[in-house]
Amino acid sequence: MARDSSNSLPRQSPCLSYWQRTTRGFPHLFANQNNPVPAQIKYVVIGSGLSGSLTAFELLEAGVKGKDVIILEAREAASGASSRNAGHVRPDAFRGFSAYSKVHGPEQALKIIANERLVLDKVDEFVKKHDVQCDFNLTTTFDVCMTEEFAKYEAESLKAYEQAGGDISHIKLYEGDEAKEKTGIPDTVAAYEWPAGSSHPAKLTQFLLQAVIDCGVQLFTFCPSTAITTNQSSPHLWDVHTPRGIVTAEKVIHCTNAHAALLLPQLESCVTPNRAQAHSLVPSSTFSGTNALQSTYSLRYSLYHFYSLIQRERDGTLVLGVSRSNPTLSSETLAGRFSTNDSHYNQEIADDALRSFHQIFPASSSQDVHGEGLDHSWTGIIAMTPDSVPLVGGIESLPGQYICAGFNGHGMARIFTCAPGVAKLVMGDDWSTTGLPECFQFTPARISRLSEGNLPSIW
Ligand SMILES: Cc1cc2nc3c(=O)[nH]c(=O)nc-3n(C[C@H](O)[C@H](O)[C@H](O)COP(=O)(O)OP(=O)(O)OC[C@H]3O[C@@H](n4cnc5c(N)ncnc54)[C@H](O)[C@@H]3O)c2cc1C
Structure with missing residues (x-):
């Protein structure tokens, strides 16, 4: 294609x-x-x-x-x-360090990560200063490792980042049962938590x-x-x-x-234009009222296979994004991402996102009634360098x-x-x-x- x-x-x-x-x-x-x-x-x-x-x-x-x-x-x-987009205002806390280092060197890699942390503070400051009604929710985010391999990758990235002098004082690590309890995800291997936010972009x-x-x-x-x-x-x-x-x-x-x-x-x-896709879901009771998610999520099977998830405070809408290079998708769908066409969405990506969401949060699948569940799917174009x-x-x-x-x-x-x-x-x-x-x-x-x-x- x-x-x-x-x-x-x-x-x-x-x-x-x-x-x-x-x-x-x-x-x-x-x-x-x-x-x-x-x-x-x-x-x-x-x-x-x-x-x-x-x-x-x-x-x-x-x-x-x-x-x-x-x-x-x-x-x-x-x-x-x-x-x-998927509504995340989510700095990379350490994961990209090794990858950025390979291209830009460790000093720049530290600066790239520090800059993202600064942006979160700037958005928070700006929204407060100008009383911007954009549903900005300053909270924390979980990087959830859904596989042993990815947990290993994350641990190595954190170590490399720390050894290079990166600040990790704002990052918490949970493993085993504690990770499952903190994230509400039964299959999680490990999870990292740090400050992040979401907004109505x-x-x-x-x-x-x-x-x-x-x-x-x-x-x-x-x-x-x-x-x-x-x-x-x-x-x-x-x-x-x-x-x-x-x-x-x-x-x-x-x-x-x-x-x-x-x-x-x-x-x-x-x-390079890359088409990305996101979905809004009306939550079932498992995620409604006081059951709503308090943090945002990056749900990660590997570097290329992950889902991003936020839940809006105001109306409880869940916004679920999907990685563009998800290797479980068909080669035709993967090839289709090199596109500037944001007029429609891809059904295979939507199906995969929902299936994965219910797998990751098993309690979510039990009780969809009419009006709950997938509300809308859309695409937009990301600019890759x-x-x-x-x-x-x-x-x-x-x-x-x-x-x-x-x-x-x-x-x-x-x-x-x-x-x-x-x-x-x-x-x-x-x-x-x-x-x-x-x-x-x-x-x-x-x-x-x-x-x-x-x-x-x-x-
Ligand atoms: C599905 C999806 C999920 C995403 N999720 C996240 C996320 O959760 N967190 C995050 O940080 N980022 C996310 N992003 C990326 C983020 O949305 C973009 O990085 C950001 O919006 C880029 O802003 P921009 O102003 O540079 O580009 P845009 O918002 O694309 O604005 C560029 C504008 O330029 C206009 N334009 C282009 N060419 C011309 C021309 N020749 N003449 C006149 N107008 C022109 C376009 O119409 C467009 O309105 C996501 C993106 C997508 C598509």
């Missing part, structure tokens, strides 16, 4: 996620959908997901005037991965869009940017082409996730253009430092002020390394 490339616009007619189905009243969903873009503006942000909306927000925080910013969005407002993104629109930013929905060319009369300006006119801008920020290479063709082999970390920063060969994209399925655990970072760079600050791991930086050397394609596979 042919792989879709990131050299494409988002598909028209995407399906709706649980998050979108519960926010159809957002007044800016179709903002300016028939209006032409202005002829001239200082800042164009492309993409209205969490990256684009937070970048715009941070530019305003840094003193940029709202009237000087527009956001271009190819579909309805925030209709990409930010409104289609569409409400969070819509809050940011509303906030910047209130300050004068204009959002143009159903208005894809189709090309960017040098302005003929002022070579330091950029002409951003759309079906509703050309807007000439001083600065352009690409927040286009898995579609980055359409406007930046040099990224074609650096950003060959070195598993995002692309953030100024694009040297295109002065005045910046990127914040490629979150490898971890955007909720990364964007709250990356978008503020890129906003600082747009305002003229140095990379060092971003506080981001250096390996996130978009540099010509990194892009040529990624394009050569001979990095060890991380996941």
